[in-house]
Amino acid sequence: DVKVTQSSRYxxxxxxxxxxxxxxxxxxxxxxxWYRQDPGLGLxxxxxSYDVKMKEKGxxxxxxxxxxxxxERFSLxxxxxxxxQTSMYLCASRTGQNTGELFFGEGSxxxxx
Amino acid sequence: KxxxxxxxxxxxxxxxxxxxxxxSFTDSAxxxxxxxxxxxxxxxxxxxxxQSSQREQTSGRLNASLDKSSGRSTLYIAASQPGDSATYxxxxxxxxNTPLVFGKGxxxxxxx
Numbered sequence: 001d002v003k004v005t006q007s008s009r010y011x012x013x014x015x016x017x018x019x020x021x022x023x024x025x026x027x028x029x030x031x032x033x034w035y036r037q038d039p040g041l042g043l044x045x046x047x048x049s050y051d052v053k054m055k056e057k058g059x060x061x062x063x064x065x066x067x068x069x070x071x072e073r074f075s076l077x078x079x080x081x082x083x084x085q086t087s088m089y090l091c092a093s094r095t096g097q098n099t100g101e102l103f104f105g106e107g108s109x110x111x112x113x
Numbered sequence: 114k115x116x117x118x119x120x121x122x123x124x125x126x127x128x129x130x131x132x133x134x135x136x137s138f139t140d141s142a143x144x145x146x147x148x149x150x151x152x153x154x155x156x157x158x159x160x161x162x163x164q165s166s167q168r169e170q171t172s173g174r175l176n177a178s179l180d181k182s183s184g185r186s187t188l189y190i191a192a193s194q195p196g197d198s199a200t201y202x203x204x205x206x207x208x209x210n211t212p213l214v215f216g217k218g219x220x221x222x223x224x225x
Contacts, residue, residue, distance in 0.1 A: 042217040104156040
C-alpha cells in the first residue's frame, strides 16, 4: 500500500517562529503536493512539485516555501508563522502519469499562537 | 478554468438507506475523477478512481459513475451505515501537468 507520512500530527508554534512540515512517500511518486484545509474554504493548493528540485506555486503560496531535495520528501516551510496560518495541512503524492491516483497523508494540525 | 461543485453540502439519512452523492465539473476534458472520504481531523482516503474511458467503478457497497459529456459523476452508497458518516470529496484531473481540482465536499451523516 502507498504510504504518505507527515512527520507531525499536531504542532503549536508562536507567531514569528519558523515552521517545518515534513512529508515522505514510499512509492517513488514523481508528484507531491501541499494543501491547507479550512472550514468553509475547502482544500487550497499551496505548492506542488513534479520532480526533485522542482516546485510550482499553487493558489495560495504567500507566506510559504517548499523544498524537494529528494524524490521521496517534500517539505513545507513557514518562514515566519502568523496566526492566519493556523490550519490543517495535508500532503499528497501521485505518479507522474495523468492517470495516476492521488494519495494523502494523515494531516498536520498547526496552531499558531 | 475547471470548477467542481458538490451538492448538497450536507446530507442526513437514516441507516439502511441507499443514497447518491453528486459531483459536477465544468470542463469535460478530464483524464480521471477520484472520490475521497475524509473523517474529522484526518487526511483524505481514496475510495474510487474512474478513468475518462470508464463509465463506472465499484468497491464493496460503493459505486461511482462518470458521464464526461454532461460533466457529472455520482457516488452511490448502498445500505448506508453509521460508519459511513464522513465528508466525501470528488476531484478531477485535467490534461497536462496540472493538479487535481477539488469540490468542497458533501458531509454525510447516517443516523442509527
